[in-house]
Each structure stands twice: as C-alpha cells, then as structure tokens.
Amino acid sequence: METPRNLVVLGAGTAGTMVVNSLRRRLPAPWRITVVEQHDTHDYQPGYLFLPFGAIAPEQVRRRTRGLVHDGIDLVRAGVERVDTAEHEVHLADGRVLPYDQLVIATGTTPRPDQTQGTLGPQWHREVGEFYTYEGALALRDRLETFTGGRLVVHITELPIKCPVAPLEFTFLADDWLRRRGLRERTELVFVTPLDGAFTKPVASRALGGLLAEKGITVEADFMVEHIDQERRVLVSYDEREVAYDQLVTVPVNMGADFVAVSGLGDELNYVPVDRHTFLADGLDDVFALGDASNIPTSKAGSVAHFSVEVFTENFLEHIAGRPMTHVFDGHANCFVESGHGKALLLDFNYDTEPLTGTFPFPVVGPLTLLGESRANHLGKLAFRHLYWNALLPGRPLGLRPQMSMAGKHPA
C-alpha cells in the first residue's frame, strides 16, 4: 500500500474546477485530490455583463458547486485562513488543517469596494452600481429599469481587473440598450479610465478608436479616483478633477484573496508571484497559482485560465514524477467583446503579440473576425456559456490549442 499523496486545490472557480476535473482522470493512484471552496454556488461570471440589461436570466449564470466537481474529488466547504508553506499545511477558517504534498492556489480575484473611500456609502448598489458580482448586477438591473436619462458614468478604478474589456462592453451595451428604449438622446454616456484611453494597444487603437466617437461616448482618460462623494454625486481624482454622475457603474479595485497576503505569498494586490510559463510560485516547488490568483502579465480571464490549465496539467504530471516541466504557457488569451447591436469583436493575443486584425479559426463555428464587429462573434459569445458548463468545466477538450497561433492574423 503506497502512502497517499495529497493535491490540495484552493478555490473551485473556473481554474480550480477545470484543474481538479482534468487531473482526476490522469493522476496516478496514491494521489488524492481535495478542493476547498467556501461558496456552494458557482457563477458563469461572463454572464454578469448581460444581467443588468435583462439579456440573461439569473438562473442561467449560477449552478451548484457540488454538481460541477467530478466524483472522486473531496470537496471541502470552508474558507481558507492561511497557508503554512514551511509545514506544507493549509489552515481552514473552521480550524481544520489540511496537509498537502502539492498545492494549487486558484482563489481568483475579487472586487473590493472597501478599498476606495466613499464607495460603500448609503448609495452602494443604488446610484453607485457595479456588475462584477451577482448581487451587484441584479441591483443594477433594477436601477436601469427606472433610469429616465442623465449622466451614466462607467468607471474603472484601477488595473488589473478581471475581464478587462468588460467595462467597455458594458458601455457599448448600455448605448445600445438606451437607444432601444428611446433614452439615448437624454443620456450622456461617459467612460472613465485610469489609462490614457479606452484603447491602449496600437493595432486595436487604429482599428477600434473610432467606435466611441461614433457612438457618442465621452472618454475621461488618465483619471485615478481618490474617493467617491455620494452626497455631491461626483468621482474625485488624486489630482482633484471631478466627474459628475447621476448613475455610476464603477469597477472597484480587484484583489486576490486575503489569506494569500497573510501567508506571505502575495504581492501588493495579493496576487501570487509565479513563473509566467509554469505557474510555480517563486521560491517554492510545491505551490502553484492558476487563473486570476497569480501575477502573470496577461488578462485575468476565463480563457487564460482554460489555456493555463491545459499546460499546467501536462507539466504537473512531469513535476510529480520528478522530471523537469517541459510545457510552456505563452500568455494566450482570447476574448469576445460585445459591441452592441447584436455584434461582437474577437481578440486573440499572448504575452508577446498584441491583439491583431484577421480571422480566427474557431472550432465548429468556423473563421471569426478578429478586431472587427460581426454577428458571428456575438453568437459565438452567447454559445460559449453552454461550452463553459458542458465542456470547459468538466475538462473536455474544446479543440482550441493552448498556444496562440499567427494563422489568419495580419502582422502589426
């Protein structure tokens, strides 16, 4: 009888669920898999974008965690207090201690409205709305139902945030939604960003720069919010500029889990510094971080988690066999970007290649337009929810290569 070996995965979100499901089939006998998750529900987070516009039903974005984790995996319902890397143990909030031989941190990133003064005032989830949580997206849906015009301000506090194009998508969808309700003439739509523009990469700026002007959306760039004044309904920046709003849709600072900081494993935003190609935590050989929880310099997005898990799974089998890890993650991400009017854009990029124009060979659906609006892209985005629940989370291959390909792309 071999001594049992423990793989402990913290978090059963996108990355955590995919990794336990794909490893369950492939890990050799003495390995046991435990996944620790404090929530008993799992949300399809890209669906949050559509909730405020009533374009998706709440039950379409939420499932029970238990049903998504394969048999043979121990699901532990608990919060994490800290990781003791010296003793190779996870201390849970309920006092239990889990020893590990290998640990995967997949606790993602969370919006933290408490980090910006004035956000959590009496108007939180009312005049100060957000769509980065299930509750927030539903509260915003109720607000928009009663919206009759005025200044609608979409605001990014600070980067990185998960799904970094979502605020722009929200702005495009709001523009479309207001037009359909006959409110666009009576609404000033403002996009506020700490970056120097809505688009910051050269090819995307050239291809898409005109979209905002075309839609009559004002951009307030280089705006670093210092606090929100709910009494006066203004955002105030560090250099004392003010942006007035009637309805604010803010994206708070996103941060990794607090236990990461407590355990001495995090950077200034509680993200775990890792090797960007293998996800192994700096200075350790038995701790990895996958998905949004790590500090890798690519978008925090489900597609990145998906491609990362494919690379990680192969590497992990080599790692526990005492061999060097031979698979390399290139930072690959691809994202559908809703642009309103039933159309979407598609982005495909990695650490070294910015989003380019061209076509993308999507399995089954066929070639999709890159960095250009099309109806097929929008349908692709809608179809993805089914793939997420039925193929991605169970660990079935989608037929997408984890590495980015230049096939069909026009070089910059």
Added chain:
Amino acid sequence: MTTTTIAGHPVDVNDEGFLTDPQQWSEDLAPELARLAGLSLTEDHWRLIRFLREDHAARGETPTLRRVATATGTPVKELFALFPGKPAKKMAYVSGLPKPKGCV
C-alpha cells in the same frame, strides 16, 4: 518606430516618443526625457525612477502606480505632485519603459 537622438544617444522610439527598447536607456537620458515631459528631476524623482528600472528588470513589466506607491512608501498624492497629471505614464516615459497598457 523611428530612431532619434536623446542627450546624444541614438534610441528607438514609438509614435508617442516612448523608448521601445528599455536596454537603450541610461541615466544620462533621464534629464532630457524629463524636460520633454515638462519636468526637472529632483532626488525624489530619481528614487522612483531607480525603483521602476529595478522592478522592470526583475519582473519584465512596468510597475503600476499602486506598486510604486507601496514599494517605495510614496503616497499616490505625492506621485501626482512629482509627475503632474499622468504619473504612471510620465514615470514610465522618463525611465525608458513601456507605458501602462490595457489588453486592447
């Protein structure tokens, strides 16, 4: 991308004037880059520039405003006083590093 001369050194720059190769930067260039950004450098600026250079060399990316503030113990308000208007962008420019970017 074009080649230009800054403080007597030939360097490659992009459309916005940012150096495209961080290796081409040296401390001789910083005062001239600062002048082009409407700044004159004090020891406080230099402390931040040196942090940016070291952090970029270690991590391969330009640190965010929050990271600079946290790591150097400089309040964000003070970063705005030292690099008015666009501290993240101006610090990167003077340090010969890429500006902070989004995903598109």
